[in-house]
Amino acid sequence: MVSKISASEVEHVANLARLNLTDESKKVITEQLNTILEYAAKLDELDTDDVDPTFYVLPAGNVLREDVSEKSMDREEVLSNAPEKEDGAFKVPKVF
């Protein structure tokens, strides 16, 4: 397990996470993440080569239902929390 995150990695991760970090907060967060990662590196003490991961504690597999169309929400309800809307759609800055 790698236990130190670098400043450029923090930059990259912030971009992936769509967060704007100032230089000051980048420094602080790098330190904090390294504290946590150091603590998490404890897991390296364990040999888990022959261990299956547990993604869910219940034995359920894919839970499916019949492909039947059901009532959804009214457009008005769906748009009720929109920060900006126009012509029955959510409005965002230009993509292209």
Added chain:
Amino acid sequence: MEIYELTVEEIRERIISRDVSCQEVVTEIFKRIKSVEDRVNAYITLTEDRAIKRAQEIDKKLSCNEKVGSMAGVPVAIKDNMCINGIPNTCGSKHLENFIPPYDATVIEKLYDADAIILGKTNMDEFAMGSSTEYSSFGVTKNPWDLERVPGGSSGGSAAAVAAGQATCAIGSDTGGSIRQPASFCGVVGMKPTYGYVSRYGVVPFSSSLDQVGSLTKNVRDCALLLNVISGKDPRDSTSADIEYPDLLKSLNGSIQGLKIGVAKEYFDVGLASEVKDMVQSGIKVLEECGAEILEVSLPHSEYALPVYYLLAPSEASSNMARYDGVQYGHRAGDSSDLYSLYKDARTKGFGPEVQRRIMLGTYALSAGYYDAYYLKAQKVRTLIRRDFDRAFEKCDCIVSPTSPSTAFKIGAKTDDLIGMYKSDICTVPVNIAGLPGISIPCGIAGGLPVGLQMIGKHFDESTILNMAYAFEQNYDGQEIKGELEVLS
């Protein structure tokens, strides 16, 4: 006794016998809320008009001799991460401070069906990420036992509301201890049932394989009653368990003769405050005097539970938090020049430091090149932790431990000590990792503050730990944990 001091069962009885009306109950509770709320800050949103209207509707049903639900007229507070149609659902975050859900969570529908009366939405750590309610964007909730101390978190508002008589009972959510630890800090009963027992439809997700909804109540019978109401298979939650749901009240006979109780030594090696250790050990003696057999078990991977949690939970959170992009709902910071800026501004300005930290950690742990070393590794160790419990449960029926290594800490004491803050969940986190049911009950007072005893059960064996907790409650002969809190008089 004041109405705000009564239990769920006591209130319902008086309502059914027409001793008191729903409207009177609601009025009294709101009087109580208003008299202490400026000091406790348990609530983010109060829904008094709705509550009175609902109370009048139920009073009308009663006067027409119509059948009413198992929680008729009972006031309940809801943690602010569970959607109620038409009421703000903030998750303790600036990002959602104006978000009004257009639908009800399954838990809410069930409470309506039971004729419970919702009082409002309680304060919480932002998006349920925290152990003290200090990370709320709406100010910290104060512990009713000592207003300079935290109520615990993230369901701090719900726990404090019940402790202060501002709600007869409350609903919370628990991902790593967020019901049990505040219950322990505030001297109330808090239960997280088995993963899948209560539907998470309409509950804002933090870490989807760990989150579970549960109850905060004044006693164990109320806990069983509330869980009966909110549990059940729900086709709208694909992780909802497809089992026979027993009547949990029926299992409370108080007899635990011959029950085997495992004490895991690892939970006593976690730097427990001495007064907590003493109280919990006295509590175990009470259980022994009730006829239970106490035996030592070992959960050898316990020390790895917290690192596992602090890789899994942020990873799953980073994925769940991706929906908050400011497009369909949530905070928009103003003039963003392009789409990426819109996303970044909405998220950076809307999320507090702990949420940003966990999103960063989770994104990193899941990113290409690191997934195997972090997330996958943690899920493998999760299997080892689960196996520890399976093995222990071959020898015993349930496991007891302290709920938290200390009593409530002072506000501000741990905000600069990340790992220290995380360590207050050291006894509760393994239970979520293994998906087991866990309950915290008050087992005494130390230094004027409540101490919690945790009981962990086998999957879907809520009945055993509830009955154990009930037996303890009936036979506990120690200091008074209930009653009017001096600090709020």
